[in-house]
Amino acid sequence: MTTNHCTVLIIGGGPAGLAAALELKHLGIDNIKIVEREAEIGGVPRFCHHTGFGLRDLRRVYSGPAYAREYQAKIAKAKIEVLTSTTVTGWTGPRQVQMTSPTGIREMAAQAILLATGCRERPAAARLVPGNRPAGIFTTGSLQRFIYGAEQSIGHRAIVVGAELVSLSAVLTLHHAQIPVAQMITEHPAHQIDWPFIPALWYATRRLGSKVTTQTEVSRILGHKRVEAIELTSLKTGEVETVACDTIVFTGKWIAEHELARLGDLQMDKATSGPQVDGALHTSTPGVFAAGNLLRGAETADHAALEGRHAAHSIAHFLVNAFWPQSGVAFCVEAPLAWVAPNRVFTSLATPPMGKFLFQVQQFCSRSQLHVYQGDRLLHSQTFARLIPNCSYRLDSQWLAGVDGQGAPLRMTVDSRSA
Amino acid sequence: MDDQNLYDIAVIGAGVVGAAIARELAKYELRCVLLEAGHDVGAGTSKASTSIWHTGFDATPGTLEARLMRRSYELMGDYIAKAGIPVERTGAILVAWTEEQHQSLPTLLARAHTNGVTDVRLMSAEEIYQREPYLNQGALGGLYVPGEAIFCTFTLPLAYATQAIVNGVTLKLNFPVRQIQRDLDGVYTVQSPESSVRCRYIVNAAGLYGDEIDRLLGYNRFTVTPRRGELIVFDKLARRLVNHILLPVPTSITKGVLISPTVFGNVLLGPTAEDLPDKTDTATTAAGLHMLLDKGKALITQLVDEEVTAIYAGLRPATEHKDYQIFAHPAECYVCVGGIRSTGVSASLGIAEYVVALLAAAQLPLNPKPEFKPVQMPNIGEAAQRPYQSAALIAENPDYGRMICFCERVSVGEVIDAAHSPIPADTLDGLRRRTRVLQGRCQGFNCHAAVATLLARERGQTIQQLLSL
Numbered sequence A: 001m002t003t004n005h006c007t008v009l010i011i012g013g014g015p016a017g018l019a020a021a022l023e024l025k026h027l028g029i030d031n032i033k034i035v036e037r038e039a040e041i042g043g044v045p046r047f048c049h050h051t052g053f054g055l056r057d058l059r060r061v062y063s064g065p066a067y068a069r070e071y072q073a074k075i076a077k078a079k080i081e082v083l084t085s086t087t088v089t090g091w092t093g094p095r096q097v098q099m100t101s102p103t104g105i106r107e108m109a110a111q112a113i114l115l116a117t118g119c120r121e122r123p124a125a126a127r128l129v130p131g132n133r134p135a136g137i138f139t140t141g142s143l144q145r146f147i148y149g150a151e152q153s154i155g156h157r158a159i160v161v162g163a164e165l166v167s168l169s170a171v172l173t174l175h176h177a178q179i180p181v182a183q184m185i186t187e188h189p190a191h192q193i194d195w196p197f198i199p200a201l202w203y204a205t206r207r208l209g210s211k212v213t214t215q216t217e218v219s220r221i222l223g224h225k226r227v228e229a230i231e232l233t234s235l236k237t238g239e240v241e242t243v244a245c246d247t248i249v250f251t252g253k254w255i256a257e258h259e260l261a262r263l264g265d266l267q268m269d270k271a272t273s274g275p276q277v278d279g280a281l282h283t284s285t286p287g288v289f290a291a292g293n294l295l296r297g298a299e300t301a302d303h304a305a306l307e308g309r310h311a312a313h314s315i316a317h318f319l320v321n322a323f324w325p326q327s328g329v330a331f332c333v334e335a336p337l338a339w340v341a342p343n344r345v346f347t348s349l350a351t352p353p354m355g356k357f358l359f360q361v362q363q364f365c366s367r368s369q370l371h372v373y374q375g376d377r378l379l380h381s382q383t384f385a386r387l388i389p390n391c392s393y394r395l396d397s398q399w400l401a402g403v404d405g406q407g408a409p410l411r412m413t414v415d416s417r418s419a
Numbered sequence B: 001m002d003d004q005n006l007y008d009i010a011v012i013g014a015g016v017v018g019a020a021i022a023r024e025l026a027k028y029e030l031r032c033v034l035l036e037a038g039h040d041v042g043a044g045t046s047k048a049s050t051s052i053w054h055t056g057f058d059a060t061p062g063t064l065e066a067r068l069m070r071r072s073y074e075l076m077g078d079y080i081a082k083a084g085i086p087v088e089r090t091g092a093i094l095v096a097w098t099e100e101q102h103q104s105l106p107t108l109l110a111r112a113h114t115n116g117v118t119d120v121r122l123m124s125a126e127e128i129y130q131r132e133p134y135l136n137q138g139a140l141g142g143l144y145v146p147g148e149a150i151f152c153t154f155t156l157p158l159a160y161a162t163q164a165i166v167n168g169v170t171l172k173l174n175f176p177v178r179q180i181q182r183d184l185d186g187v188y189t190v191q192s193p194e195s196s197v198r199c200r201y202i203v204n205a206a207g208l209y210g211d212e213i214d215r216l217l218g219y220n221r222f223t224v225t226p227r228r229g230e231l232i233v234f235d236k237l238a239r240r241l242v243n244h245i246l247l248p249v250p251t252s253i254t255k256g257v258l259i260s261p262t263v264f265g266n267v268l269l270g271p272t273a274e275d276l277p278d279k280t281d282t283a284t285t286a287a288g289l290h291m292l293l294d295k296g297k298a299l300i301t302q303l304v305d306e307e308v309t310a311i312y313a314g315l316r317p318a319t320e321h322k323d324y325q326i327f328a329h330p331a332e333c334y335v336c337v338g339g340i341r342s343t344g345v346s347a348s349l350g351i352a353e354y355v356v357a358l359l360a361a362a363q364l365p366l367n368p369k370p371e372f373k374p375v376q377m378p379n380i381g382e383a384a385q386r387p388y389q390s391a392a393l394i395a396e397n398p399d400y401g402r403m404i405c406f407c408e409r410v411s412v413g414e415v416i417d418a419a420h421s422p423i424p425a426d427t428l429d430g431l432r433r434r435t436r437v438l439q440g441r442c443q444g445f446n447c448h449a450a451v452a453t454l455l456a457r458e459r460g461q462t463i464q465q466l467l468s469l
Ligand SMILES: Cc1cc2nc3c(=O)[nH]c(=O)nc-3n(C[C@H](O)[C@H](O)[C@H](O)COP(=O)(O)OP(=O)(O)OC[C@H]3O[C@@H](n4cnc5c(N)ncnc54)[C@H](O)[C@@H]3O)c2cc1C
Pocket: A011, A012, A013, A014, A015, A016, A017, A035, A036, A037, A038, A042, A043, A044, A045, A048, A050, A051, A052, A053, A054, A086, A087, A088, A089, A116, A117, A118, A119, A140, A141, A144, A166, A169, A170, A257, A260, A291, A292, A293, A294, A298, A299, A300, A301, A302, A304, A305
């Protein structure tokens, strides 16, 4: 087997990986390689035909495919080497991986590796939805590839499970394929769509006639060959209703595409399902960085891209000074908080991407006071008027200066009225 | 008349049992037809087993089941090696958690030895924890059954049926037998709604519908009551938590809930056991899944922290009798192979050999063919090399290095092969059983559309057909 060498190996050619590569090039680093298992780079946006991409990284609003094309063009122009149809299958050394492509199997050793493998939605089985397993069950990801990728109509009447941002993306995709969406189902007491996306929700409900059904869970899928109906159970009253449909789209409930991270024995953060990283996006393994949706499920693409850029700067530092933080403290959340990322603090110098930590809550909270403690010591408090589950919020980071890098773990709590 | 439609023998049902019988018959100069109601081989109960290659150590001594499992075990090792059936010889540990269970171990040991499974031995709790460090505390001891193994419940029936076809058996899919008549010359007419075949001998291997076929032939001696078993498949990242098949101490009703690695590198938890009236109800239930998670948590807590990749249910063709319902009627040229409840995958070769012996005794002329062609199935197991790992294969055909299903690491080349194999994959589920596509952790988030597009192209179908729209 041939072992190739490069300075920086970027695994995953989505917005995070591509933005990192461009920034590294800009910082004067050569011999960067991007490995992408799909036939082309661009990542998930290639299949999101609606608008809303690129505001903060490219300072213009694009549709998903146009945004992906813009990155493809920039990468080509920067003459960064891209290995497409190439899947990284495992590790053969601390900074060495194995990959398969139509040209064969090879190993690649690098001075630094960036993991930017993205995330996926949990499908029906992972949510333990009982019932049958007929055709007609999708995630937003699989749906978009049928409708925008293969240009195929795949159903007549749909139910969307979820009422968050990505669920809207599913509704718009179904609308594009002329498949009416009867309902968007959510376990929460309300939809989880915040400004500036409320107009899109209005469009989906008022113009397209999809109804948001709250405090309801999917209790069964019915149908033999093809989905025939979905059984819904009210979490409030226990009432059970069967709704006829032939298509069910499970949206959201992200999980990091973390197989490589785990196969490499990186320390993981249970709450995000991604690898633990500090503000500079160092993982627990020297030379291995992580960025993008792998860190904590889906954010908008521009956020993932900016994280990629942030990682590029950390990688450039590492290539020069070979410094890797050894100790550090974990940063955990307490319920009803869901997760925080980055979730490890090594030094106060490692500020997180764009100077903010991201976090989410598990349930609606209003007038919330967030507190960050190290042991019993209060480091930071911040007020939020309203916190919506499945929406990310930004926590300031100037308190990092007060962290004792050898001290107790950091924890974040919230005092609020549950709405 | 030279009757193209007149066969020496028809086997009804292409599950693992019927396919094994057809394969055994293919060794002889016979015109044999294998009739299957469904659109594929092995798509009934056989695809929903726990995929354990049982030794028969815990079978009731003296039963036909015990005898045929034992015989099958002797034959299977050689067969699966030659046919390339994925297998891992993990061994099983039967774990006792209560004093009562612990005290029953010597009886179970004696039974294993009576059944001829002589390598079974008692195992101390200490050794159990050495071998299974993630097992929760509290095990008192156990039985070690080195011969129990995991193999592939998808590949096995396909291998049998493929070898049968390659050696001259006719396979008729989409042939649900609805009527059977026998004329004065002793020729049967076996009818489906759309066509019919004629034959001299009949083997009934219709699984859940074995009782109904038996009644069409005038018998009324057993009723199949489907016994549903629900299962949870955990992510491959859980595989490191389990080294052996972990069996509970069986009760008289069921073998109980077990934890087992799979040949695909996942971990299986199940099955439940629940009698049902409906022979098509392969739905999972909230109650069943919760029960399994509770049991799983009690056995290996870390297991249930891992992601769930799939959930499914299978229906065991249970009858009011404990033993297999195999009967020969030489005058009627009929053999009934019913009630192959919970061990049929393991016992299939033994059953097939026994059934063919019964047919010989019923005067079916058996003249061996000069040649019995072997088949080699594509490997889809983790223990042997897969195409994406083979530099030589990829050099020969780059499509073996072109991944289409990333989670399961299936290449375009394998999908194309499966679409053009002797029993081609005509549905996404059939393709899944042949290649593993779409059965991984993302369940199609990445590759559902790509796989459907490729299969549609290769089979001349539309995507709507593949999605049953
Ligand atoms: C349905 C949907 C709608 C969305 N709508 C919007 C929107 O309107 N606006 C917006 O800004 N954002 C939107 N997003 C979010 C946006 O698409 C993501 O934030 C962005 O793609 C994340 O970039 P990433 O690089 O982290 O991951 P990805 O884009 O997922 O890229 C990861 C890449 O890594 C590759 N990869 C993974 N593992 C391996 C491996 N082992 N070997 C080789 N390659 C590998 C994958 O093939 C993939 O191309 C949407 C997302 C979805 C799913």
